[in-house]
Amino acid sequence: MTQFDRTELTLFAALPVLVLLSVLLPSWIVNYIQVSLGTGMVALGVMIQMRAGLVSFGQGLYFCIGGYAAGLAGKYFGITDLFALLGLGVVVALVTSVALGFLLRRYREIFYAMLSLAVSMILYGLLSSTEELGSTDGFNLPVPTYLFFAPEGETARLTLFAITATIVILSAVVLNRLLRSSLGLVNEAIRENELRVEYLGTSAHMAVHMTYVVAAVVSSMGGVLWALALGHVDPEMTNWTTSGSFVFIVILAGTGSIIAPLIGTFLLEILRVYAVELSPNTWQMILGSVMLLTIIFLPKGLWSLVQKTSPRKRFDPDTGDAVAKGV
Amino acid sequence: MRKISRILMTTTAVATATICAAPVFADDVKVGVVTFLSGGAAGPFGVPARNAAELVIDAINKGDLPAPYNTAGLAGNTIAPVYVDENSKQKNADFQKLVEKDGVEMVVGYISSSSCKSIAPEAEKLKRLTILFDCGTPQIFEDIVTEPHYTFRTAATATMDNVAAARYLMDTGADAGRVAGINQNYAWGQDSWRDFSASLEQLAEATEVVTEQFPKVYAGQYGSEISALLTNRPEVVHSSFWGGDMEAFVIQGSARGLFERSKVVLTAGETAMFSLAKQIPEGTVIGARGPHGDLAPESDLNTWFRAAYKERFGSEPTYPSYKMAQALLGVKAAADKAGSSLQDDVIGALEGLEWEGPSGKVSMALAGGHQAIQDTAYGTFKLAEDGSASLVDVIRYDAGCVNPPAGVKSLNWIKSGFDGATCN
Amino acid sequence: MLTAIAIAVDGLGFAAWLFLSSVGLTLIYGVMRILNIAHGGFYALGAYASAWGIGLYMQTGNPVGFAFLIIPVMALIAGVVAGLAIERGVLRFMYGRDEVLMVLVTYAMFLILEDVTKLIWGTDSYVAWQPAYALGTIDIAGIPYTGYKFLIIGVAMLCGGLLYWGLTHTRVGKLLLVVIEDREVSMALGINVTKFFTITFLIGATLGALGGALTAPEISVVPGIGAEIIVMAFAVIVIGGMGSIPGAIIGALIVGFARAASVHIYPPAELFSIYLVMAAVLAVKPYGLFALAEGRKI
Structure with missing residues (x-):
């Protein structure tokens, strides 16, 4: 397991490139890359669940938990250290997801989607109606510091970007390992046929629970990083539309590789920006049409464009053909 | 490594395309x-x-x-x-x-x-x-x-709207013993209701809040809320609803006689004045978030x-x-x-x-x-002879009367009894 | 006591609206296994068409009675036109694809429908209050309720009844039940499943549009009303069991009463009462109250 596969090598190679780009590109594009890295983490969380056939329509829950944990710690305890905030976000997400996992691991398919949605909307309702937590307006976050390093201005922007990129890349590598580990393989088996997995003596519930927790942790990290980049959190983070957009990113990008959701997030963001610029009044129509065309012509997501050239065909993680699922 | 170069090329292409666009005159x-x-x-x-x-x-x-x-x-x-x-x-x-x-x-x-x-x-x-x-x-x-x-x-700020609404009720001699609020359950509605009820507490002699309704924004269906407002028999109903929600509330509430039983204050009611002229019963207090529209x-x-x-x-x-x-x-x-x-x-x-x-x-x-x-102003809705909407009993409030002085937070100012307000 | 009566009537009124807004969704899911997000778009289209039609008609100065006819007619036109366009134009090429992918397809259609609606009717609000006022009010325990509310309750019961009768007593309905039960076996038995899909989608779309069209006189029709209805309708049919018509009835009643109760007893809970109910029901009955039996795949 010490050997790096192509995906991991690509990821490692992408890190210096990203950092280089952050200096070279105009800062508004870097900003979109940065927010995309944050939301891309959540998309990763959605994707690893989707590998097990589980579609979470409520991943915004952990995105929001991460953002709010960091925000509240900054607001009430004056914590500004990025690593402390990140740790806090992860701990809160961990505790919540372990508890909720006992409920959610019993569900599959659309019921998993709807129950995860319900839970995230309960948080949305609670946050929106609590004035102490800023209600729907949310509140602002402090500028992060790094251990004993407290940069300002341009340095602060670049430091945050570099650290965000590093964390995202490292997490992606770890997740890639996870997909290749026995848990990842069991997940794919669960998607194909859960009953057989149980017959073979593995607990599907356990695997789903663990995947759920991992996805929650990754998403909360994304939430912390995104919130720090933006400097503001509000309950929209856990609204169903936000969660829905993560699912759409993953489906559009494809689940073929851990890299796909990260790039998909950025591309979708740029697409939206240009749709708004092109036609501020009917940009949704452009977005919808592009989505539709992608689904029709690239049913396995954008990643299939890249994958076609790849010789590795031993196990193709995309299902695509649902007919075989026995509806 | 073909993958990497492909990704890089796409990203750089997107980036350069975006930089080169948009000429400036x-x-x-x-x-x-x-x-x-x-x-x-x-x-x-x-x-x-x-x-x-x-x-x-x-x-x-x-x-x-x-x-x-x-x-x-x-x-x-x-x-x-x-x-x-x-x-x-x-x-x-x-x-x-x-x-x-x-x-x-x-x-x-x-x-x-x-x-x-x-x-x-x-x-x-x-x-x-x-x-x-x-x-x-x-x-x-x-x-x-x-x-x-x-x-x-x-x-x-929104503080002005709600302080002025409370003042207007007092100045027009409305009974405000039993007050109810129906506001959207998000920051705007919560803040508006807080400022209004706090202002009324300062201005009116004895006032009791009988029910606070907070439906979801864009809910559109207010049947239950209106029943609750009807059963609690408030003398004044405050609402900071806006846009479609406010129009839906007017249609559903006036059909059920809510506006006749209670004096309804719509702090953002002006946008519906003309389209719903026949539904807004006379006597409804209407604001425009400042002296805008018909109040200009x-x-x-x-x-x-x-x-x-x-x-x-x-x-x-x-x-x-x-x-x-x-x-x-x-x-x-x-x-x-x-x-x-x-x-x-x-x-x-x-x-x-x-x-x-x-x-x-x-x-x-x-x-x-x-x-x-x-400055701001509030008025009372009246349907003119020719069927067109108008506001009567318009009262204007000086900026200094409904806004906190520099350096004072809005809510503290209200709770201090509008310390430093200059009303004419 | 007064509160209890109010909760009962308000809950029933809200449940009727919920049922009308969500029954099309559950029908389409039951037959086609498509969780149709574009349902919100049908709802909005129906609302706009009805408000616009009533507005035009009322300008002619004719009696309000005919306006009640405009509502179903407009719903039918909106539902059939939009339903045909989407089913024939897009969906039929995608049958058999993954359920989640179909959600995305219908989401894309929803985004497009939103802007189409905006292009046709603009962003100004449309009000068509005349029918809602025409039936006067009825006092129950001293609380006035509009007659129109009871009309909606009546229409909801009629729709539920018709659907039930149609499914259990007509040939087409019985065949549809077979398709719901097992698509592959029905194909093997020679049922033209594709034709049933088209019919179902049109009925579902028209029901969605009817929900909007009936609501239009009570509200102000503005951009974005379609998005609001989707999650609510999802919650209702998930609680009842996806694809089940009786489930949609029960789901609507549970949500309706829960919301009315929270408004009267503890208003701050209104915002998330529906999701609390959904989570609670699913925790006890993981697949909804009237879940369809799923064959175990070994």
Whole structure:
């Protein structure tokens, strides 16, 4: 397991490139890359669940938990250290997801989607109606510091970007390992046929629970990083539309590789920006049409464009053909 | 490694394509205009505001406006607007794009308080003049950006609306012993109700809150809430509903006689005055979030604005239109005063500026000259003989009477019994 | 006591609206296994068409009675036109694809429908209050309720009844039940499943549009109303069991009463009462109250 596969090598190679780009590109594009890295983490969380056939329509829950944990710690305890905030976000997400996992691991398919949605909307309702937590307006976050390093201005922007990129890349590598580990393989088996997995003596519930927790942790990290980049959190983070957009990113990008959701997030963001610029009044129509065309012509997501050239065909993680699922 | 190069190539291609776009003309002042162009706030707020922006920007460029705005352009320079939808999850990134890629000289926009809260620090960070034209939360300069340099707000805060509403009830001798509220369950509704009920507590001798309803924003169905309001028999019902929610509440509530049983105060009711003239029962107290729309005092500018807006868009301008016009005229006044449309000159001139908008005088009196105050007014709805809507018993309140003095937080000011208020 | 009566009537009124707004969704899911997000778009189209039609008609100064006819007619036109366009134009090429992918397809259609609606009717609000006022009010325990509310309750019961009768007593309905039960076996038995898909989608779309069209006189029709209805309708049919008509009835009643109760007893809970109910029901009955039996795949 010490050997790096192509995906991991690509990821490692992408890190210096990203950092280089952050200096070279105009800062508004870097900003979109940065927010995309944050939301891309959540998309990763959605994707690893989707590998097990589980579609979470409520991943915004952990995105929001991460953002709010960091925000509240900054607001009430004056914590500004990025690593402390990140740790806090992860701990809160961990505790919540372990508890909720006992409920959610019993569900599959659309019921998993709807129950995860319900839970995230309960948080949305609670946050929106609590004035102490800023209600729907949310509140602002402090500028992060790094251990004993407290940069300002341009340095602060670049430091945050570099650290965000590093964390995202490292997490992606770890997740890639996870997909290749026995848990990842069991997940794919669960998607194909859960009953057989149980017959073979593995607990599907356990695997789903663990995947759920991992996805929650990754998403909360994304939430912390995104919130720090933006400097503001509000309950929209856990609204169903936000969660829905993560699912759409993953489906559009494809689940073929851990890299796909990260790039998909950025591309979708740029697409939206240009749709708004092109036609501020009917940009949704452009977005919808592009989505539709992608689904029709690239049913396995954008990643299939890249994958076609790849010789590795031993196990193709995309299902695509649902007919075989026995509806 | 083919994959990597492919990814890199795509990314670089996207990046270069974006940098090379958008030519800039020498004499144009690019102004970003951000309002809701999609979603539930587009119809009542975003689009009327954008319409007003189109109208006023065209008029400024042609020099068609009444005096003192009858010179063309911002200090002679033509405005080139860039419209952006506020309905976005990445508002800050969109803002940064406006500033850096589109190269706007200033941004005028933002309706939702949530947007303003996240944009204000961003504007200071990116050092770009940003004029918030509508959002209501007093927190912007009280908590978020306490020493603004680049951020301005040309609209008064929501506190003003609700303090004035409470004062209006007292001044018109309404019974306010039993009060109820129905407000949307988000920051705007919660803040409005808090300010109103706190104000009433100060002003009325004995007042009791019988029920506080907080339906979800955009709920549209208020059957249960109206039943609850009916069964609790309040004398006054306060609502800060706006847009479609407010219209739905008027239709459903007046059909069931709520408006006859209780005196209903609609702090943002003006936008529905004409379309629902037959549904709003007489006696309903109507506000326009400032002296806008039908509550605007007569002036050449107001007459021009109403006529030009109606001619171009086929409907009366409502308060979001007024507020947008007010912001743009403030920019023009500042640029003309400075004799330049460059950001730093406009900022210098706009600080503490007083100018005439279509709804009367605006003064940047609070937050070191960055937050506007203005007079406000409330009126009571009456259907004229010819079936047209009008407001009677209009009472105007001086800015100093319904806004906290500089340096005092809104809620503390209300709870202190409006310490330092200057009412005539 | 007064509160209890109010909760009962308000809950029933809200449930009727919920049922009308969500029954089309559950029908389409039951037969086609498509969780149709574009349902919100049909709802909005129906609302706009009805408000616009009533507005035009009322300008002619004719009696209000005919306006009640405009509602179903407009719903039918909106539902059939939009339903045909989407089913024939897009969906039929995608049958058999993954369920989640179909959600995305219908989401894309929803985004497009939103802007189409905006292009046709603009962003101004439309009000068509005349029918809602025409039936006067009825006092129950001293609380006035509009007659129109009871009309909606009646229409909801009629729709539920018709659907039930149609499914259990007509040939087409019985065949549809077979398709719901097992698509592959019905194909093997020679049932033209594709034709049934088209019919079902049109009925579902028209029901969605009818929900909007009937609501239009009570509200102000503005952009974005479609998005609001989707999650609510999802919650209702998930609680009842996806694809089950009786489930949609029960789901609507549970949500309706829960919301009315929270408004009267503890208003702050209104915002998330529906999701609390959904989570609670699913925790006990993981696949909804009237879940369809799923064959175990070994």
